[in-house]
Amino acid sequence: MSPEEMLLDPLRLAAEAEPERIQPQRRIHAAEQPGQGPVVPPVRTIVLDRAPLPAPPPSERASVRTQLAGAGPERLRLEEVSIDYGPKQAVKSVSLSIHQGEVLALIGPSGCGKTTLLRTLNRLTELTPSASRAGRIMLDGEDIHELPDTTLRGRVAMVFQQPNPFPMSIFDNVAFALREQSRKRPRRRELEPQVIEALRRAGLYEEVRDNLDGPALRLSGGQQQRLCIARAIAPRPEVLLMDEPCSALDPISTKTIEKLIGELRRDLAVVVVTHNLAQAHRIADKVAFMYLGDLIEYGSTAQVFDEPRATRTRDYVGGAFG
Amino acid sequence: MLERLRSPWSDRRAELSLGAVSLLIGFAVVAMVVFVTIQAWPTFSHNGLSWLGSGGKLEEQISAMQETSVHPPASAYHLRAWPLIWGTILTAGVAVVLGLAIAVLSSIFIVELAPTRLRRIAIPVIRLLASVPSVVYGLIGILVLVPFVGNHVISPAEKTSVQDTVLLTGKSLGVAIVILTVMITPIMIALICEALASVPNAWREGAIALGVNPVRAILAVTVRAARPAIVAAAVLATARALGEAIMISMVDGGRDFAPRLSDGITFLFEPLRTLASAIVDYHDGIGAPALKSTLYAFALLMLLSAFALSVGGYLIKLPMRKYQVRG
Structure with a gap:
């Protein structure tokens, strides 16, 4: 992926902007396994097929605009x-x-x-x-x-x-x-x-x-x-x-x-x-x-x-x- | 029983009962075609395809049929139906061409250009006109138009110019065409208006935004998109015009005469008879088997042209639909 495309990737952008919104649900999903801690009412779970990418180095954050x-x-x-x-x-x-x-x-x-x-x-x-x-x-x-x-x-x-x-x-x-x-x-x-x-x-x-x-x-x-x-x-x-x-x-x-x-x-x-x-x-x-x-x-x-x-x-x- | 009907129907049951109803209609149509063909057969077997041509005087041929016995000789079937066919083509063809031009232009005006208030009145009025029984048009034709044409439009010189062959009374091709046009135009306007109104506004706006002037945008995009509906309207109107019997028989003069283009403008004032009005005019003579078979042959010809019309309409619409969305 070119830096430009990475910047435009909506899924990655979302993950970057609000990591805590996706991460806790992964934890809840894990907690639902039998015999592990309290029973949590079933919630909508988001299963990511891969972990969110780390934030790109600052130099790549340059927008298409510039x-x-x-x-x-x-x-x-x-x-x-x-x-x-x-x-x-x-x-x-x-x-x-x-x-x-x-x-x-x-x-x-x-x-x-x-x-x-x-x-x-x-x-x-x-x-x-x-x-x-x-x-x-x-x-x-x-x-x-x-x-x-x-x-x-x-x-x-x-x-x-x-x-x-x-x-x-x-x-x-x-x-x-x-x-x-x-x-x-x-x-x-x-x-x-x-x-x-x-x-x-x-x-x-x-x-x-x-x-x-x-x-x-x-x-x-x-x-x-x-x-x-x-x-x-x-x-x-x-x-x-x-x-x-x-x-x-x-x-x-x-x-x-x-x-x-x-x-x-x-x-x-x-x-x-x-x-x-x-x-x-x-x-x-x-x-x-x-x-x-x-x-x-x-x-x-x-x-x-x-x-x-x-x-x-x-x-x-x-x-x-x- | 009612209880059973009210309870929800299974898919299978609904399929069977609806299928049976449609089959019934299909069967009725096929049976009718077969029956008409069988009845018309003696006429065609005695005359061959020259039945469609011209020759002799049609009125004399038909009165000869009425004089024959219950077991007519082969010669009694002799008929050349061209004057009727020519009359039908002329009245229906000219009326449809005129009506289509009027309908397309006035639909464009009503849907695209007229102020909203006018449009709200015009569309219901046109729907109403489309449903007026044709005999009403015939009555107005014979009481108003025919005397007017006979007394004021046809000049004495025109009357004398053709007096050897035919008498000009006002009952004429011209009057038949005018009334037929008035009769079939409203239904075409109603159908075309509906089609134009259902063309997405986004196309119209898109064309205007490309720097096309609004009238051009209407022609190049809106009317173009509505072409299949325009063809469908024309087919429907042609079928109506072909089959119109009572009204035409009231104003066409009832002469088995093929109007001659060589007579110039007088041509429009010459009387004629169409296939449909021939059936109306001669149906009380069907005691004679030869005439009966002949009338069935007229009917078969009209049936076949109606089929040809539907198939032709479908074939014309095919390339137009190529670029339309299909479900």
């Missing part, structure tokens, strides 16, 4: 953005900037407005009739409301919480945006290099190379989500928005996608909404903590997690509320 060079140019800038759904204010005057080469994680409890904020960045909130917006969002210095929405969504792509590949072949899924965005229908041969490139970048090509014409809906959940990522990055967007991309997936797929996010940010600005604090800690360069529509804290991951300025943030990242 392995890339610093942030690139600013892509998106939010200026006093507020979003209302009728009388309810979902996002209150949020200002942020998002840079290429960076992963920004939006964290916060449910209903705090982080998904609404994310969907505003490519104007998907406009599809909700009651939503209204104030403030400005600049993409490379242009107000996104002055761009045609189709152009904007070509430049700011999105991956959803539930994998949503279309009921078409794998190839057609990835080629979908390429076909729809080009004026005249390109031939399959012209699209092939771009499709393969996108599948490669999404880390899916090796798994599907012999089955490009197979139905996308037959892939596993994690493969479907990577297909959705490939579909989103195929037209070479500048910003990738991800709305809890791993919450519907198993730990192994989650690990693959987290690794992928780390690689994608080389040439993209990535914004990830997540409920999972450990995930935000693992993948993000910057973290924005939102609470009831307010942006409470915004800073580097280390700063937000280790030295939060606001009490609310300290309580949230410390697990006092969720």
Whole structure:
């Protein structure tokens, strides 16, 4: 295992974070053997097939985050953005900037407005009739409301919480945006290099190379989500928005996608909404903590997690509320 | 007895009783096909496949049958059914094509574009229309549309242009097609609306998020995903249109005449008769064995086309289903 993979291994992380929670149950399990001490009522026992690994030496604890060079140019800038759904204010005057080469994680409890904020960045909130917006969002210095929405969504792509590949072949899924965005229908041969490139970048090509014409809906959940990522990055967007991309997936797929996010940010600005604090800690360069529509804290991951300025943030990242 | 029915059924018992019911239906269908085939057989054995072709005057051939005795000679079976077949293809085919276009477009409007309040009213109203008995449409056709077409739409010049062969009264191909379209469109709209509404919103949103404009997203993803249901709706509507007898027989003019495309626009005003309405119109003459067998042959032809329709629908749907999830 590479140090990076070790760091991302969820089972090992759990064992490391809370060794006493697993260890005592092993003891209880041992105490249940006949003739050894008092009878303990049967409890759920966890049998580990191997002992938890020892803590890695400090040098290996470096996160994936630090392995890339610093942030690139600013892509998106939010200026006093507020979003209302009728009388309810979902996002209150949020200002942020998002840079290429960076992963920004939006964290916060449910209903705090982080998904609404994310969907505003490519104007998907406009599809909700009651939503209204104030403030400005600049993409490379242009107000996104002055761009045609189709152009904007070509430049700011999105991956959803539930994998949503279309009921078409794998190839057609990835080629979908390429076909729809080009004026005249390109031939399959012209699209092939771009499709393969996108599948490669999404880390899916090796798994599907012999089955490009197979139905996308037959892939596993994690493969479907990577297909959705490939579909989103195929037209070479500048910003990738991800709305809890791993919450519907198993730990192994989650690990693959987290690794992928780390690689994608080389040439993209990535914004990830997540409920999972450990995930935000693992993948993000910057973290924005939102609470009831307010942006409470915004800073580097280390700063937000280790030295939060606001009490609310300290309580949230410390697990006092969720 | 009731006590026994109320107590929980074993799997075996439920399997047997439900299986028996389905077998009964299957048996009834097979028996019907066999019976119709046997009854229709003399017609086909005397005419061969040229029965399906054209030649001579169909009305004269049928009245010749009615005059024959209980033991008709082979010549009494002589018939060329093409005018009826052509009438059926024309009315059902044009009505289904028109109706399908209207149904797809209006379903897209109702499900995707209409305001919620309109949608809440439109869907129940369309369901209601789908269940209107066809004779009601026929009545409106004969009392309203036929006189209107006969008095105001057909010009005297058109009447005289074909007066040697046929009389234009207003009972016509055009009226039959219009009423048939009105009759089969609601059921198609109801089915297609349901299919469109059941397409996951995530697909629609996913397409829009890829920078596709909303109308394109509807066509490229939602309608595409609903294609099998659109085919199913078309098959159902075609079966209904093929089998529609009373309504057509009220407005089609009851002439065994094959409307001629060569007559230009007047073609739409020419009377005709379909297979189904021929059965309705001639059924009181079945004392004559030749006519009886002929009517059974019409029925067999309709049965076979209904089967062909189901199989065709299934085959068309196969490639469309390739990429859909299957349980």
